[in-house]
Amino acid sequence: xxxxxxxxxxxxxxxxxxxxxxxxxxxxxxxxxxxxxxxxxxxxxxxxxxxxxxxxxxxxxxxxxxxxxxxxxxxxxxxxxxxxxxxxxxxxxxxxxxxxxxxxxxxxxxxxxxxxxxxxxxxxxxxxxxxxxxxxxxxxxxxxxxxxxxxxxxxxxxxxxxxxxxxxxxxxxxxxxxxxxxxxxxxxxxxxxxxxxxxxxxxxxxxxxxxxxxxxxxxxxx
Numbered sequence: 001x002x003x004x005x006x007x008x009x010x011x012x013x014x015x016x017x018x019x020x021x022x023x024x025x026x027x028x029x030x031x032x033x034x035x036x037x038x039x040x041x042x043x044x045x046x047x048x049x050x051x052x053x054x055x056x057x058x059x060x061x062x063x064x065x066x067x068x069x070x071x072x073x074x075x076x077x078x079x080x081x082x083x084x085x086x087x088x089x090x091x092x093x094x095x096x097x098x099x100x101x102x103x104x105x106x107x108x109x110x111x112x113x114x115x116x117x118x119x120x121x122x123x124x125x126x127x128x129x130x131x132x133x134x135x136x137x138x139x140x141x142x143x144x145x146x147x148x149x150x151x152x153x154x155x156x157x158x159x160x161x162x163x164x165x166x167x168x169x170x171x172x173x174x175x176x177x178x179x180x181x182x183x184x185x186x187x188x189x190x191x192x193x194x195x196x197x198x199x200x201x202x203x204x205x206x207x208x209x210x211x212x213x214x215x216x217x218x219x220x221x222x
Contacts, residue, residue, distance in 0.1 A: 033064060083098075137159075159191065186211045189206070
């Protein structure tokens with residue numbers, strides 16, 4: 001028996017420490033090797049996002065390292081250079097026009113009235129994985145993190161299989177750059193079944209995301 005849920009399975013971007021620090025050593029009194037804690041937070045405060053500042057205040061130390069360049073994958077970079085110039089955003093900001101592959105808007109202008117929409121489209125189409133993802137037999141822990149303390153594992157999960165298939169913007173696996181797509185999918189994915197703990201054994205989730213952002217995700221939990 002499947003129940004179709006009304007939530008949109010948006011992927012949550014992982015907060016990157018390096019992003020907060022890259023190129024910023026000249027703007028604060030920090031050098032590689034420094035350890036930032038709640039006791040010396042002001043030393044790097046102007047380099048941290050509000051979320052990272054909160055984490056440090058509550059016991060998550062940061063060790064400063066040398067910045068390094070992280071390059072965009074070659075195929076994705078080349079696709080951005082080749083196709084970004086033709087991409088347009090609909091007047092309502094809810095659909096892309098002439099998109100093929102790569103980052104839709106590599107140089108958004110903060111003065112553009114559609115700037116915020118373009119930033120979010122870049123977020124949705126940034127390089128995350130290859131065209132097809134297959135991950136098997138992996139673990140996950142959930143629990144509470146004490147103030148100035150470690151994670152207390154409350155439940156340990158063993159997951160059998162995660163699969164994701166991108167239908168458009170494909171760069172590595174034929175057919176490229178898009179699979180025949182009568183349903184207008186951006187991506188389909190499944191996470192199932194849970195193997196442990198026993199009381200959740202067999203539970204799984206499926207989801208479809210559409211190219212048309214005005215169309216809500218389809219999500220099922222079994």
